[in-house]
Amino acid sequence: xxxxxxxxxxxxxxxxxxxxxxxxxxxxxxxxxxxxxxxxxxxxxxxxxxxxxxxxxxxxxxxxxxxxxxxxxxxxxxxxxxxxxxxxxxxxxxxxxxxxxxxxxxxxxxxxxxxxxxxxxxxxxxxxxxxxxxxxxxxxxxxxxxxxxxxxxxxxxxxxxxxxxxxxxxxxxxxxxxxxxxxxxxxxxxxxxxxxxxxxxxxxxxxxxxxxxxxxxxxxxxxxxxxxxxxxxxxxxxxxxxxxxxxxxxxxxxxxxxxxxxxxxxxxxxxxxxxxxxxxxxxxxxxxxxxxxxxxxxxxxxxxxxxxxxxxxxxxxxxxxxxxxxxxxxxxxxxxxxxxxxxxxxxxxxxxxxxxxxxxxxxxxxxxxxxxxxxxxxxxxxxxxxxxxxxxxxxxxxxxxxxxxxxxxxxxxxxxxxxxxxxxxxxxxxxxxxxxxxxxxxxxxxxxxxxxxxxxxxxxxxxxxxxxxxxxxxxxxxxxxxxxxxxxxxxxxxxxxxxxxxxxxxxxxxxxxxxxxxxxxxxxxxxxxxxxxxxxxxxxxxxxxxxxxxxxxxxxxxxxxxxxxxxxxxxxxxxxxxxxxxxxxxxxxxxxxxxxxxx
DNA sequence: GCCGTTTTCGGCCCGACTGTTTTCAGTCG
Numbered sequence: 001x002x003x004x005x006x007x008x009x010x011x012x013x014x015x016x017x018x019x020x021x022x023x024x025x026x027x028x029x030x031x032x033x034x035x036x037x038x039x040x041x042x043x044x045x046x047x048x049x050x051x052x053x054x055x056x057x058x059x060x061x062x063x064x065x066x067x068x069x070x071x072x073x074x075x076x077x078x079x080x081x082x083x084x085x086x087x088x089x090x091x092x093x094x095x096x097x098x099x100x101x102x103x104x105x106x107x108x109x110x111x112x113x114x115x116x117x118x119x120x121x122x123x124x125x126x127x128x129x130x131x132x133x134x135x136x137x138x139x140x141x142x143x144x145x146x147x148x149x150x151x152x153x154x155x156x157x158x159x160x161x162x163x164x165x166x167x168x169x170x171x172x173x174x175x176x177x178x179x180x181x182x183x184x185x186x187x188x189x190x191x192x193x194x195x196x197x198x199x200x201x202x203x204x205x206x207x208x209x210x211x212x213x214x215x216x217x218x219x220x221x222x223x224x225x226x227x228x229x230x231x232x233x234x235x236x237x238x239x240x241x242x243x244x245x246x247x248x249x250x251x252x253x254x255x256x257x258x259x260x261x262x263x264x265x266x267x268x269x270x271x272x273x274x275x276x277x278x279x280x281x282x283x284x285x286x287x288x289x290x291x292x293x294x295x296x297x298x299x300x301x302x303x304x305x306x307x308x309x310x311x312x313x314x315x316x317x318x319x320x321x322x323x324x325x326x327x328x329x330x331x332x333x334x335x336x337x338x339x340x341x342x343x344x345x346x347x348x349x350x351x352x353x354x355x356x357x358x359x360x361x362x363x364x365x366x367x368x369x370x371x372x373x374x375x376x377x378x379x380x381x382x383x384x385x386x387x388x389x390x391x392x393x394x395x396x397x398x399x400x401x402x403x404x405x406x407x408x409x410x411x412x413x414x415x416x417x418x419x420x421x422x423x424x425x426x427x428x429x430x431x432x433x434x435x436x437x438x439x440x441x442x443x444x445x446x447x448x449x450x451x452x453x454x455x456x457x458x459x460x461x462x463x464x465x466x467x468x469x470x471x472x473x474x475x476x477x478x479x480x481x482x483x484x485x486x487x488x489x490x491x492x493x494x495x496x497x498x499x500x501x502x503x504x505x506x507x508x509x510x511x512x513x514x515x516x517x518x519x520x521x522x523x524x525x526x527x528x529x530x531x532x533x534x535x536x537x538x539x540x541x542x543x544x545x546x547x548x549x550x551x552x553x554x555x556x557x558x559x560x561x562x563x564x565x566x567x568x569x570x571x572x573x574x575x576x577x578x579x580x581x582x583x584x585x586x587x588x589x590x591x592x593x594x595x596x597x598x599x
Numbered sequence: 600g601c602c603g604t605t606t607t608c609g610g611c612c613c614g615a616c617t618g619t620t621t622t623c624a625g626t627c628g
Contacts, residue, residue, distance in 0.1 A: 027600080028611090029600070029601080029610085029611055030600050030601090031600090032600085032601090032611075033600035033601055033611095034600075036600090036601080037600085037601090061601090061602095062600095062601070063601090064600060064601045064602075065600090065601090066600055066601085067600070067601085101626090101627085102617095102625095102626070102627085103626085104625060104626050104627085105625090106624085106625065106626095107625070107626085141618090141619070141620090141624090142618090142619085143618065143619060144618095145617085145618060145619085146617090146618065146619085149617090149618090193628085264613095264628095265628085267628080269612095269628070272612075272613085272628095273611095273612050273613090274612090275612090276612040276613070277611080277612070279612090280611095280612080281605080285612085285613080286612080286613075287612095287613060287614060288613090288614075288615095289614090
């Protein structure tokens with residue numbers, strides 16, 4: 001039923017409408033309007049259906065009176081009369097063909113018509129068969145080459161990979177950058193696109209280099225040791241396939257014009273569109289080559305000058321999503337975003353302490369983890385293993401385990417050999433059971449400095465029940481953190497359904513913190529909810545959820561999520577010193593400054 | 600179809616690439 005339609009499915013429907021309108025040669029701005037509505041809906045983290053229930057559809061930018069009316073009909077009746085009419089005389093198979101790179105609406109329509117492709121289920125297979133039989137090149141407007149391109153496109157589609165997780169793409173790009181930088185001094189190399197903007201998932205890796213000798217750089221690039229295949233090595237650009245199957249593009253530009261190139265290919269698309277609208281009003285025209293003023297092209301060494309020429313301060317790439325950053329930059333009011341160096345501790349870490357949980361244990365000892373945290377310059381580390389399993393233990397057994405962990409941590413904290421500028425905080429990640437109760441006995445809290453409450457089961461409750469469950473789970477005064485709050489796993493599991501306004505106002509009122517979990521397939525809160533939490537004044541904490549010692553390095557990806565959500569140092573709890581945190585948690589024991597006196 | 604510290608009407612981003620064409624339409628980022 002349409003009432004169960006996800007945002008993604010609604011976005012797909014609107015894209016099909018846009019494609020259909022294009023085939024019919026309708027006004028291109030109307031088509032663009034449907035596409036814009038589709039992409040905003042796709043990026044919205046609140047369910048469109050619940051916004052509709054609250055009569056708030058038009059609060060979404062790109063949804064006006066008409067599309068709101070159509071969506072209303074969709075939710076009420078399961079279909080939209082106007083859409084059905086548009087689709088009526090079109091072959092349904094054409095929408096499948098749009099997945100093939102190089103095939104747009106008009107091509108898809110023509111192919112379906114000429115090849116009598118109707119059924120979406122086997123549309124691509126039918127197309128492939130026709131291409132193999134040489135039927136496509138005979139169609140007017142197609143030729144030998146386009147038939148070959150279609151076969152290649154189908155092959156790519158069938159082999160397509162899911163998008164890469166940010167950390168994976170980031171590390172690969174850094175490896176190539178390090179390789180290219182070797183023996184070259186002062187070379188400017190940057191990732192482009194969603195990678196430079198630090199989106200949670202990345203399609204292809206694109207890099208740019210500022211150079212007067214593009215040939216030398218490209219020659220070196222195509223000798224990168226991990227190359228599987230060189231697709232093209234031209235005068236100024238090159239494309240290779242990495243041994244892992246990923247495509248990597250390199251663009252070069254002379255240094256004096258590099259600023260515009262970098263800006264252009266960093267995007268996002270919506271950011272650039274908005275920027276060009278600003279430019280037009282100033283009588284300017286933007287492109288990857290620079291800014292045209294009365295037909296004359298100006299070059300830019302650096303992005304900073306480029307933005308300045310448009311009357312605004314430089315905008316950090318993470319903010320370039322057209323969420324108000326351009327207006328803020330015009331007024332010189334961009335937030336001072338949090339940085340990695342602001343972080344003073346990590347409060348969600350799993351050690352190998354035998355906690356006897358039904359969930360996974362960490363791989364490394366408390367001592368090793370504490371050493372690593374100190375190497376990172378942290379003042380504190382919060383050990384928060386999963387709670388001992390509820391069904392396998394009696395209450396007394398759970399209390400005994402928690403007591404043993406408390407004693408171990410106390411011993412480490414008060415041992416004479418420990419560095420005095422560092423503290424271990426005794427935490428626990430506790431399941432919020434489906435009824436909203438927490439999975440340890442009340443007395444167990446006496447052993448804890450604080451607790452993280454998280455959902456690890458029954459993900460499919462409706463919004464009202466799930467929200468009630470979470471709010472109940474956060475009530476206990478020792479529970480300060482709501483762990484990986486949406487429960488999403490990128491490419492694997494959708495977020496569960498929560499009423500975020502209620503969660504935000506509860507957290508604000510009761511001084512609870514939302515976690516930004518930096519684990520690669522979580523990155524949860526997602527950036528869009530961080531943005532809303534910041535606006536609502538809710539505090540957050542960036543944790544790595546490490547299960548091995550190396551994973552403490554993942555903090556940078558949590559930072560990137562926070563930055564994409566406009567978070568400053570003040571929005572993030574673990575930028576505080578140990579003494580400030582200890583005060584918030586009512587921890588007994590010596591403050592660090594006094595202990596430091598002994599050093 | 601959307602949107603508004605230039606507008607409730609009249610605008611709406613830009614350029615490259617490609618293949619099939621004799622001047623351009625479609626697609627992409």
